[in-house]
Amino acid sequence: MTLLIGALTLGTILALLAIGVYLSFRIFAIADITVDGSLTLGASVTGVLLIQGSLHPLLATGAGFLAGMVAGMVTGVLQTRFRINPLLSGILVMTALYSVNLRVMGRSNLPFLGATTLSTLCEQLGVRWLGGERIELFGWEVASGDVTVLLLMLLFVALVAILLWAFLKTDLGTAMRASGDNPQMVRAMGGNVEAFRVVGLALANGLVGLAGSLWAQYQNFADAQMGIGMVVWGLASVIIGEAMTGVAGVGLAITGAILGSILFRELVAIALSFGLNPNDLKLVTAAFVFVALVLPETLSRLSVQRPRGQQEVA
Amino acid sequence: MSPSTVMVRLGKASKTFHAGTVNEVRPLQNVDLEIAAGSFVIVLGGNGSGKSTLLNAIAGSFLLDSGQIELDGQNVTDWPEHKRAALIGRVFQNPFSGTAPNMTIAENFALATRRGLFRGLGWATSSQRMEELRDRVRDLKMGLENRLDTAIGSLSGGQRQALTLLMATWLKPRLLLLDEHTAALDPKSADQVIALTDQIIHRENLTTLMVTHSMQQAVNLGDRIVMMHKGRVLHDFDARKKRRLGTDDLLAIFENIRRRELLDEGAAEMLRQQYV
Ligand SMILES: Nc1ncnc2c1ncn2[C@@H]1O[C@H](COP(=O)(O)OP(=O)(O)OP(=O)(O)O)[C@@H](O)[C@H]1O
Ligand SMILES: [Mg+2]
Numbered sequence: 001m002t003l004l005i006g007a008l009t010l011g012t013i014l015a016l017l018a019i020g021v022y023l024s025f026r027i028f029a030i031a032d033i034t035v036d037g038s039l040t041l042g043a044s045v046t047g048v049l050l051i052q053g054s055l056h057p058l059l060a061t062g063a064g065f066l067a068g069m070v071a072g073m074v075t076g077v078l079q080t081r082f083r084i085n086p087l088l089s090g091i092l093v094m095t096a097l098y099s100v101n102l103r104v105m106g107r108s109n110l111p112f113l114g115a116t117t118l119s120t121l122c123e124q125l126g127v128r129w130l131g132g133e134r135i136e137l138f139g140w141e142v143a144s145g146d147v148t149v150l151l152l153m154l155l156f157v158a159l160v161a162i163l164l165w166a167f168l169k170t171d172l173g174t175a176m177r178a179s180g181d182n183p184q185m186v187r188a189m190g191g192n193v194e195a196f197r198v199v200g201l202a203l204a205n206g207l208v209g210l211a212g213s214l215w216a217q218y219q220n221f222a223d224a225q226m227g228i229g230m231v232v233w234g235l236a237s238v239i240i241g242e243a244m245t246g247v248a249g250v251g252l253a254i255t256g257a258i259l260g261s262i263l264f265r266e267l268v269a270i271a272l273s274f275g276l277n278p279n280d281l282k283l284v285t286a287a288f289v290f291v292a293l294v295l296p297e298t299l300s301r302l303s304v305q306r307p308r309g310q311q312e313v314a
Numbered sequence: 315m316s317p318s319t320v321m322v323r324l325g326k327a328s329k330t331f332h333a334g335t336v337n338e339v340r341p342l343q344n345v346d347l348e349i350a351a352g353s354f355v356i357v358l359g360g361n362g363s364g365k366s367t368l369l370n371a372i373a374g375s376f377l378l379d380s381g382q383i384e385l386d387g388q389n390v391t392d393w394p395e396h397k398r399a400a401l402i403g404r405v406f407q408n409p410f411s412g413t414a415p416n417m418t419i420a421e422n423f424a425l426a427t428r429r430g431l432f433r434g435l436g437w438a439t440s441s442q443r444m445e446e447l448r449d450r451v452r453d454l455k456m457g458l459e460n461r462l463d464t465a466i467g468s469l470s471g472g473q474r475q476a477l478t479l480l481m482a483t484w485l486k487p488r489l490l491l492l493d494e495h496t497a498a499l500d501p502k503s504a505d506q507v508i509a510l511t512d513q514i515i516h517r518e519n520l521t522t523l524m525v526t527h528s529m530q531q532a533v534n535l536g537d538r539i540v541m542m543h544k545g546r547v548l549h550d551f552d553a554r555k556k557r558r559l560g561t562d563d564l565l566a567i568f569e570n571i572r573r574r575e576l577l578d579e580g581a582a583e584m585l586r587q588q589y590v
Binding site for chain 2: 182187189
């Protein structure tokens with residue numbers, strides 16, 4: 001039971017990563033590998049602020065979000081202002097971020113021992129609310145702290161998802177979405193397509209940084225390697241989510257990304273408990289995304305409709 | 315604004331693509347053009363004569379190599395496309411170009427209601443906007459007013475062009491640019507869209523540049539014909555002259571251009587044989 005709750009919590013936290021990848025992959029049609037670096041950046045910035053700055057966990061978490069945004073902004077500027085190929089822009093920023101993260105942490109692994117994190121705050125709240133270290137849940141005895149962390153994370157992710165959904169429905173958010181769908185039309189309507197892309201990638205990587213920050217606080221350490229392969233992880237979650245909810249609307253797609261993330265983490269936990277070698281995890285994840293991408297027929301039978309490419313006209 | 319005000323002024327506008335290569339093309343060569351406010355100009359010319367390039371240059375899809383563009387008294391020569399969009403409404407030849415296919419009709423129009431304006435955090439498909447939208451879409455008599463939440467990409471080309479036209483003119487543009495906007499449609503849809511075009515242009519008294527390959531449209535619509543050839547304005551018929559032109563006259567002019575061109579090529583061939 002504790003294992004299940006752990007997997008659910010991690011799946012919920014990484015839903016923020018999935019939402020971020022949804023933004024860059026489905027709205028701007030970019031597999032944005034900046035994610036691998038910005039996840040770690042969110043974690044390392046939060047960690048250092050918690051440990052050396054003794055900042056309130058909420059502020060440190062916010063800083064992780066902002067750090068991710070800056071990373072996404074840099075990628076966006078490389079793509080638009082300097083016209084560097086989107087994939088290469090992401091690779092450049094990800095590579096640079098590896099050094100930046102080592103600089104920020106001062107080492108490759110930063111334990112949060114003794115620091116007050118969002119997770120420890122949640123656990124304290126849980127003990128106070130639920131009146132005891134352990135409670136009974138469906139007949140199992142579990143730590144009340146674990147349950148509270150899960151519930152609060154679910155609540156937080158739901159809040160972020162609703163805010164993002166609302167933003168994408170505003171004038172600005174609608175124009176941003178359209179700029180990925182048909183940049184020519186958006187320009188003709190007076191939209192600055194390049195600026196929208198920078199804002200969109202900043203937002204996407206901000207969410208990823210937030211995921212990294214929460215993940216690190218949950219596992220109580222930040223690690224320079226923790227972001228490796230996470231863009232593929234996010235893609236897997238998005239694809240699973242689309243199979244579940246379809247993509248017939250922003251709200252459904254965001255819900256799908258969240259559910260996909262939780263389900264994917266759950267599947268991984270099950271596979272690991274059945275003896276999957278953790279070292280093979282990235283291989284399996286990549287293979288999964290590959291299969292999902294080369295079997296569009298299978299997917300389109302499952303999901304409603306996939307976004308189409310752009311039409312260029314002379 | 316008096317009818318004699320100039321809305322568009324091009325001064326020695328030039329554009330060369332692929333300069334210095336074997337593929338060099340010069341679709342705009344020192345073009346001088348003045349368009350009075352409220353006039354409806356038909357642009358004719360053969361394939362590759364520079365009609366689309368002329369419209370794209372005015373819209374700002376690229377910047378001129380040399381020359382000037384004034385719109386409504388402002389020098390917009392260096393303005394990026396999205397800034398000029400505050401003054402310009404556009405409908406493209408390809409029905410896919412003017413709409414965001416995966417977004418709903420309502421969302422597409424939400425974009426149009428803020429053309430050239432600041433976009434903030436207001437709700438894009440507010441009920442007030444939707445009400446107005448439903449009324450104006452109902453006027454199209456295409457039965458689309460009850461389908462505002464369907465993806466615009468699922469509509470026919472004719473429906474999309476009609477909607478794009480409505481979007482381009484939702485906020486009254488200083489200039490409307492139409493680039494063969496019915497060329498990709500079947501004859502019946504094309505007629506519908508042309509009727510709508512004429513109706514909107516007259517109702518709003520819009521200054522318009524319309525490219526077409528249809529002599530019929532050229533004769534029936536507009537109050538001036540500009541004919542392009544090899545990046546230059548070859549003929550310019552004002553309202554008085556245009557009234558006297560029939561489709562046959564226009565075809566004869568085209569034939570003339572073609573013959574002169576053959577003559578040119580024949581002469582060049584002769585010279586080549588003599589000197590090479
Ligand atoms: N963006 C561009 N890059 C390179 N060449 C271009 C570009 N736009 C136009 N051209 C070239 O300029 C020339 C004029 O093209 P343009 O599209 O203006 O012709 P047009 O009069 O609109 O012809 P059509 O009737 O076929 O639409 C063509 O040779 C075309 O290939
Ligand atoms: Mg053309």
